Amino acid sequence: MRFTAGRAIMRAVLPCLLGLALALPAFAGEHKSAAPKHGILLVAFGTSVPEATPAIETLKRDAEAAFPGVPVRLAYSSHIIRDKIEKEGIRKNSPAQALADMAAEGFTDVSVQSLQTIPGREYTDVKATAELFAHMPKGIRHVSVGRPLLFLPEDIAAAAKAILPVLPKHARGEAVILMGHGTEHPANAAYSALQLELWKHDKSVFVCTVESKPAIEDIIPQLKTGHFRTAYLVPFMSVAGDHAHNDMAGPEKDSWASRLSAAGITPKPVFVGLGSRPTVARLWMDHLREADKALGL
Numbered sequence: 001m002r003f004t005a006g007r008a009i010m011r012a013v014l015p016c017l018l019g020l021a022l023a024l025p026a027f028a029g030e031h032k033s034a035a036p037k038h039g040i041l042l043v044a045f046g047t048s049v050p051e052a053t054p055a056i057e058t059l060k061r062d063a064e065a066a067f068p069g070v071p072v073r074l075a076y077s078s079h080i081i082r083d084k085i086e087k088e089g090i091r092k093n094s095p096a097q098a099l100a101d102m103a104a105e106g107f108t109d110v111s112v113q114s115l116q117t118i119p120g121r122e123y124t125d126v127k128a129t130a131e132l133f134a135h136m137p138k139g140i141r142h143v144s145v146g147r148p149l150l151f152l153p154e155d156i157a158a159a160a161k162a163i164l165p166v167l168p169k170h171a172r173g174e175a176v177i178l179m180g181h182g183t184e185h186p187a188n189a190a191y192s193a194l195q196l197e198l199w200k201h202d203k204s205v206f207v208c209t210v211e212s213k214p215a216i217e218d219i220i221p222q223l224k225t226g227h228f229r230t231a232y233l234v235p236f237m238s239v240a241g242d243h244a245h246n247d248m249a250g251p252e253k254d255s256w257a258s259r260l261s262a263a264g265i266t267p268k269p270v271f272v273g274l275g276s277r278p279t280v281a282r283l284w285m286d287h288l289r290e291a292d293k294a295l296g297l
């Protein structure tokens with residue numbers, strides 16, 4: 001009697017167990033083979049200068065053209081810029097917000113391209129934030145971060161080759177000064193590496209930074225010794241924004257233009273950001289392509 005009852009129970013339970021055993025691998029398999037949802041996030045520092053935003057929009061369109069059908073999102077990494085433009089009614093996501101939105105929308109594989117020029121603090125923060133999103137349960141499964149413009153030695157050589165042909169044509173006695181941002185981060189050394197690379201091709205092109213070394217006062221004596229009477233001022237930043245309009249070309253006494261004028265050198269500012277220079281923009285897109293390849297889709 002007891003035996004029969006046991007058999008009856010087994011008869012009832014066994015199919016369930018079997019069903020479960022069969023369903024489990026199917027369930028695990030289903031999770032593993034769920035179609036990936038591929039997306040791209042571009043991260044710019046951001047700008048509060050309306051004329052400078054097209055440079056960033058152009059980079060977004062470049063990414064969309066390079067990856068047809070893949071949604072491309074844009075984030076601004078600067079809190080100050082985001083707050084400033086929000087007062088004017090323009091809302092931009094932080095990298096973390098953009099990634100959280102993508103995770104909530106079911107994106108599984110995301111390439112993040114930093115539109116920074118050097119691997120300084122902005123880039124390091126973007127990379128750290130992006131990589132955290134690959135560890136969220138039920139979130140994005142794979143994240144790959146593209147390196148900034150000047151990272152590997154070959155990147156520096158490629159950047160020099162990309163910028164030189166598009167600089168203003170300069171005759172004897174005319175210099176070109178590239179304006180980098182500059183940072184206290186050790187990555188500031190990338191500007192000196194770029195300088196060495198540029199000098200291999202053109203000794204009248206100089207690299208200076210707004211916030212660090214070399215500063216404009218470091219090269220004015222060199223310009224005088226070299227008998228340069230004119231200097232084109234060219235932003236070496238993704239956009240020709242606030243630094244270009246004020247620190248580089250502004251009327252204040254300590255702007256680059258004023259300091260050069262005071263030293264007897266005529267400044268000629270150029271308001272074109274790197275993002276609006278197709279030869280340079282292509283390098284960021286190359287880095288994005290490499291990062292995206294690493295997703296293994």
Ligand code: CO
Pocket residue numbers: 181243
């Ligand atoms: Co700045």
